Amino acid sequence: METIQIRRSIRKYINKPLDKKAITSILQAAMQAPSARNQQPWHFLVVQDQEKIKEYAKQTTNARFLETAPCIIIFLTDKENLKTEAMYPQDLSAAIENALLQAASLKIGSCWCGTYPNPERMNIVSKEFQIPSRFEPFAVVGFGYPSEEEAFHHVDRFDESRIYYEKI
Numbered sequence: 540m541e542t543i544q545i546r547r548s549i550r551k552y553i554n555k556p557l558d559k560k561a562i563t564s565i566l567q568a569a570m571q572a573p574s575a576r577n578q579q580p581w582h583f584l585v586v587q588d589q590e591k592i593k594e595y596a597k598q599t600t601n602a603r604f605l606e607t608a609p610c611i612i613i614f615l616t617d618k619e620n621l622k623t624e625a626m627y628p629q630d631l632s633a634a635i636e637n638a639l640l641q642a643a644s645l646k647i648g649s650c651w652c653g654t655y656p657n658p659e660r661m662n663i664v665s666k667e668f669q670i671p672s673r674f675e676p677f678a679v680v681g682f683g684y685p686s687e688e689e690a691f692h693h694v695d696r697f698d699e700s701r702i703y704y705e706k707i
């Protein structure tokens with residue numbers, strides 16, 4: 540619960556790469572997510588090449604801050620191997636949330652940049668990273684050690700007025 544409470548979207552990173560162990564641990568968490576009919580529709584493109592990341596960030600309106608990210612992970616699905624196509628966005632979302640939480644538990648900042656279902660954003664990702672057409676980019680997530688002092692802090696969003704018991 541503590542990690543859930545302190546996770547924040549972090550968009551300013553210090554210049555320190557993520558090591559392979561941290562990346563693997565984030566991806567292990569992602570792959571532990573539940574998925575419809577256990578289809579596990581996820582694939583991951585890990586990019587640490589700073590030139591490629593900068594070039595991509597420059598082309599976006601929603602993810603400019605990624606320019607300083609030491610690592611991005613592109614969450615993809617393989618459209619040719621889905622058991623329940625309509626459910627894959629939910630599966631990928633569950634995987635991303637697991638990844639964000641695992642990163643926070645390692646004191647690594649992250650920010651989810653929505654890509655699907657915006658065709659323009661999806662095209663930019665596919666083109667910049669030369670992604671084969673069967674793989675659909677779902678989201679780009681930036682990871683890095685935070686530069687803000689108060690990066691991980693709790694913001695209380697609990698709102699009783701959103702809860703209904705038995706009848707709405």
Ligand SMILES: Cc1cc2nc3c(=O)[nH]c(=O)nc-3n(C[C@H](O)[C@H](O)[C@H](O)COP(=O)(O)O)c2cc1C
Nearest residue numbers: 546547548549550601602604650651652653654694
């Ligand atoms: C589906 C989705 C898409 C998002 N897309 C972007 C994005 O394109 N750019 C961005 O800076 N943040 C993006 N975010 C992060 C949200 O802005 C952020 O989660 C929200 O403001 C709440 O702040 P918090 O994550 O610190 O709790 C996205 C979050 C989600 C869940």
